[in-house]
Amino acid sequence: MDCIFCSIINGKIPARKVYEDDEVLAFLDIRPLNPGHTLIIPKKHYRWVWDIEDIGHFYEKIQLIANGIRKAMNTEWVVSLIFGESVEHAHVWLIPRFKDDGHGDSINLKSIKQISDKDLDDIAEAIKNEINNLGNKSKKEPIIMSNDNQEYQEYEDKEEYIP
């Protein structure tokens, strides 16, 4: 198969990975529109994001990865783009934005940044670490929800929940 993303999943083409599980892979874009520009793809080859069977899991991980990027790149502002063009394997872009980052009101697709290999390695490492921190936290810490006067706790991992 000559799909470039499938080749990255198979390990035939190297990539700076920031997140990986059985279904999802995220890695830095080789033509970054900003430092921290990340691609998220399903490991199974789907043509369109709208075809992904477990899109709930996919977007849950996109949320986690976006929040990891926010921490690592020290910005609240992370935009998401889905074109579905150029590579015919479903993918979502997460691009952190910064003040005076050369884009203006919206992303300028021609504003590709020159970033050294060393800096890209460091960025990938920082995002990966923040994602791991967030991932571990969500497993351990209860989500506190309040409903009128009644307060209760709900655990992410239901199997660990002891009433």
Ligand SMILES: [Zn+2]
């Ligand atoms: Zn593919």
